[in-house]
Amino acid sequence: MDENAYDFDANFADARRKLAELNERARQNTQRASALAEDANSIVATARSARGEVTVRAHVGGRLADLSFGDAADELSLDALGRLTLETITRAQREAMTLLAERGAELFGPESDIARGMASDAERSYPDTTPGR
Structure with a gap:
């Protein structure tokens, strides 16, 4: 042969x-x-303000599923309540994106372009507004 x-x-x-x-x-x-x-x-993520003034549920991509106010909201000025509401919305949106990024890491690996890209998108699109961070 x-x-x-x-x-x-x-x-x-x-x-x-x-x-x-x-x-x-x-x-x-x-x-x-x-x-x-x-x-x-x-995926729907929930964020709640420290004293329960505002509770937000958000979908991946930022769409809100629910927004509610607790009794402690009555103690805030409208300006303070507005700021706290926006901060809480951002936290819920960020959490939803972070959960999706974590799921991407589970499916494709933590170092995959998909997982890293989604984590970066969460950070860039919904920055952490927590004071001191």
Whole structure:
């Protein structure tokens, strides 16, 4: 048997194996991306002000699910209540994005571009407004 024919067969088999591995990884990534998309639609995060003046529930992407005021809200001026409401909304929105980023890290790995990108988006889009941070 010609030695070059053996090398060709071995190289072809190796190429087929690598292609099968790539197809399997692509299939797994598609499943992960689908799961992440479902999570993006279902995640809702809650943030509450320290004394319960404001409670906010937010979806990934910032859409509010709920906004409510506790009895302690009556003790604040309208300006203070407005600022506290905005801060609490931002915290809920950030938490929703952070939960999605954590889910992305679970599915694709913590060092994946997807997980790091979503964590960066959460930080950039909804900055931490906690005093002293």
